[in-house]
Amino acid sequence: MNRLPLLYLDVDGPLNPFAAKPTRRPEGYTTHRMKPEGWIAQHPFTPPHRVKPLRVWLDPRHGTVLRELSDRYELVWATTWGSEANTYIGPVLGLPLLPVVDWPTGREVLPDGTFWKTRHLVAHAEGRPFAWVDDELGESDRAFVAAHHAGPALLHHVDARVGLRDIDFAVLDAFARAL
Numbered sequence: 001m002n003r004l005p006l007l008y009l010d011v012d013g014p015l016n017p018f019a020a021k022p023t024r025r026p027e028g029y030t031t032h033r034m035k036p037e038g039w040i041a042q043h044p045f046t047p048p049h050r051v052k053p054l055r056v057w058l059d060p061r062h063g064t065v066l067r068e069l070s071d072r073y074e075l076v077w078a079t080t081w082g083s084e085a086n087t088y089i090g091p092v093l094g095l096p097l098l099p100v101v102d103w104p105t106g107r108e109v110l111p112d113g114t115f116w117k118t119r120h121l122v123a124h125a126e127g128r129p130f131a132w133v134d135d136e137l138g139e140s141d142r143a144f145v146a147a148h149h150a151g152p153a154l155l156h157h158v159d160a161r162v163g164l165r166d167i168d169f170a171v172l173d174a175f176a177r178a179l
């Protein structure tokens with residue numbers, strides 16, 4: 001049984017800095033045009049073949065660092081891309097097939113301000129230590145995890161204009177080493 005801590009990976013924001021200036025691709029990133037089912041589903045009134053592909057920026061160096069981190073973590077996709085992260089994102093980054101968090105329906109912010117993913121990740125982790133990188137987590141999510149998750153957890157916010165940087169990976173590495 002794999003008892004490494006989990007590393008929950010969001011795609012849009014940390015790996016795809018979609019909020020960077022649209023006219024200027026961030027340094028080190030390559031541009032991809034993708035039409036995952038989840039994107040097509042967001043255009044219910046457009047025939048699938050007419051849906052404009054989604055522009056995705058990815059940095060292959062992220063794959064290198066994540067493969068190194070997989071000595072210390074079990075990597076898990078925690079993204080609205082769902083299993084399509086394995087189809088579209090993983091191959092570009094050179095990542096193997098990774099486990100995926102399946103989201104129940106209902107993606108609204110809770111009255112206490114927690115992001116909809118948070119309670120599902122706490123349930124998924126089942127007390128196992130985890131780190132989580134996401135552009136939408138915040139203080140109420142940290143409070144929720146502190147109250148409802150028995151093990152150590154690192155909720156690491158990543159700016160969707162910038163994406164994951166060396167400093168973020170250093171924080172993830174340090175968290176796993178400290179366990």
Ligand SMILES: [Mg+2]
Nearest residue numbers: 010012013135
């Ligand atoms: Mg995101």
